[in-house]
Amino acid sequence: MGSTPYRILLDALDPGAPAETDLPELDHTPDPWESSMQATCECLSWRGTLDNLDRRHAEDALGETLYHDFPVHTRPAVVTAHELLDRGVITEEELRARMDAVRARLTRQ
Amino acid sequence: MNRTFGIGDRVTVKNATSMFHTRTQAYTRGKTGVVVEFRPDWVIPEDEAWGRDTPERGGREEPFYVVRFKQKDLWPNYTGFDVDTLETEVAQRWLDPAKENAK
Amino acid sequence: MTRTHDHDHDAHAAIQSSSGVNEFEVLEQAVRELAIEKGLFSAEDHRRFSEWAESIGPSGGSKLVAKAWVDPEFNARLLADGTEACKEVGIDWLDPTGVGTPSDYTYFYVLENTPTVHNVIVCTLCSCYPRPVLGMSPDWYRTPHYRRRLVRWPREVLAEFGLHFGPDVEVRVHDSNQKSRFMVMPMRPDGTEGWTEEQLAAIVTRDTMIGVAQPKADWTATSSPSAG
Numbered sequence: 343m344g345s346t347p348y349r350i351l352l353d354a355l356d357p358g359a360p361a362e363t364d365l366p367e368l369d370h371t372p373d374p375w376e377s378s379m380q381a382t383c384e385c386l387s388w389r390g391t392l393d394n395l396d397r398r399h400a401e402d403a404l405g406e407t408l409y410h411d412f413p414v415h416t417r418p419a420v421v422t423a424h425e426l427l428d429r430g431v432i433t434e435e436e437l438r439a440r441m442d443a444v445r446a447r448l449t450r451q
Numbered sequence: 452m453n454r455t456f457g458i459g460d461r462v463t464v465k466n467a468t469s470m471f472h473t474r475t476q477a478y479t480r481g482k483t484g485v486v487v488e489f490r491p492d493w494v495i496p497e498d499e500a501w502g503r504d505t506p507e508r509g510g511r512e513e514p515f516y517v518v519r520f521k522q523k524d525l526w527p528n529y530t531g532f533d534v535d536t537l538e539t540e541v542a543q544r545w546l547d548p549a550k551e552n553a554k
Numbered sequence: 555m556t557r558t559h560d561h562d563h564d565a566h567a568a569i570q571s572s573s574g575v576n577e578f579e580v581l582e583q584a585v586r587e588l589a590i591e592k593g594l595f596s597a598e599d600h601r602r603f604s605e606w607a608e609s610i611g612p613s614g615g616s617k618l619v620a621k622a623w624v625d626p627e628f629n630a631r632l633l634a635d636g637t638e639a640c641k642e643v644g645i646d647w648l649d650p651t652g653v654g655t656p657s658d659y660t661y662f663y664v665l666e667n668t669p670t671v672h673n674v675i676v677c678t679l680c681s682c683y684p685r686p687v688l689g690m691s692p693d694w695y696r697t698p699h700y701r702r703r704l705v706r707w708p709r710e711v712l713a714e715f716g717l718h719f720g721p722d723v724e725v726r727v728h729d730s731n732q733k734s735r736f737m738v739m740p741m742r743p744d745g746t747e748g749w750t751e752e753q754l755a756a757i758v759t760r761d762t763m764i765g766v767a768q769p770k771a772d773w774t775a776t777s778s779p780s781a782g
Contacts (some may be wrong), residue, residue, distance in 0.1 A: 474685075478678075480621040490661070492747055493732065509740075522708070522727075526706055530707060530709070531725060532709075534723070534727045535725045535727075537705060537728075537729065538727070538728050538729070539729040539732075540731060542732075546638075
């Protein structure tokens with residue numbers, strides 16, 4: 343593996359978010375975007391881009407290292423994006439541009 | 452493929468070099484437990500991982516077993532009680548008959 | 555591990571506060587849109603899995619347990635063939651693709667707790683979980699913290715969840731490293747005599763079916779921790 347974290351992903355983290363520690367504290371009711379991300383992960387695996395087992399191993403490896411400040415429930419999103427970037431499936435520029443567009447759409451008055 | 456082991460047989464997990472994409476956990480290697488259940492003939496994960504996920508695609512099927520270990524046999528200085536156990540599923544190729552005087 | 559990036563806190567704080575939008579929500583949508591545009595999967599694929607992910611939850615598992623508690627013949631069927639018995643409560647392990655999801659397979663086994671055996675489930679390799687009957691796994695279940703420690707120090711981990719057993723109870727850990735998926739059938743607690751299946755299902759919470767908790771007659775899945 344041996345990659346570096348992507349700036350676009352590091353920027354998503356809220357520096358004020360409290361750290362989770364003990365197991366029972368890590369209980370959290372999923373938001374709709376989390377269910378949607380799970381579906382995306384399944385589709386990426388089902389249609390052959392990123393196997394679930396590889397992605398879960400990456401969640402462990404990267405979640406404990408490059409993205410260790412991120413809440414556990416964000417790992418599927420952050421690590422999937424990282425893997426797609428690492429494999430050249432998407433580029434940082436593409437992702438940044440799309441995130442800007444999505445954010446603008448979501449905040450449009 | 453014929454089933455080599457029966458329910459109640461004591462078996463030892465092979466200490467084979469870790470094959471890429473194996474699902475046989477490191478902590479079970481070289482450890483002895485007892486077969487408690489059969490599982491169906493499944494394509495081995497070593498083949499599945501390379502897209503050979505069905506026999507038609509070259510995936511090798513073999514019997515799987517549920518093996519139960521005593522926790523005190525799995526871990527040095529196990530801190531629980533003697534009755535505690537752990538069960539996991541192992542492919543036939545990863546098992547040897549337990550030696551008569553194995554612990 | 556140190557990270558040495560310049561984090562522009564002011565600009566970042568501005569994004570969070572001015573838009574009020576969750577950045578991970580933005581990331582998720584961006585990734586999904588790009589993936590669909592690049593043909594990695596279709597919007598219809600995603601819709602099917604999304605619908606399925608939203609439809610599953612622990613109520614399926616609770617129904618199985620409650621039914622098994624009141625009906626000994628169903629109990630026997632459930633223990634003999636978990637996948638088949640699930641259909642009796644409307645759960646089909648072949649959903650949503652017709653052959654199951656890429657992760658859940660179709661080999662489902664229910665582990666019955668007894669006065670001398672307490673079962674608890676884990677997947678050390680990758681967090682496999684019986685999603686069709688329990689829904690999405692809890693965050694803690696997926697952490698290396700839980701997965702590495704439950705197999706090695708099970709009683710310590712159970713104690714963190716408030717569960718303690720004496721030396722006469724076998725704590726049996728199931729590491730679902732292959733195709734099987736497991737769910738624990740907890741023991742029916744005292745004080746529930748004559749209850750309906752619905753009442754019983756309400757006390758069979760997700761954690762009791764993973765094995766880190768036991769059902770109580772006075773505690774339901776929807777109880778607030780500060781109630782009572």
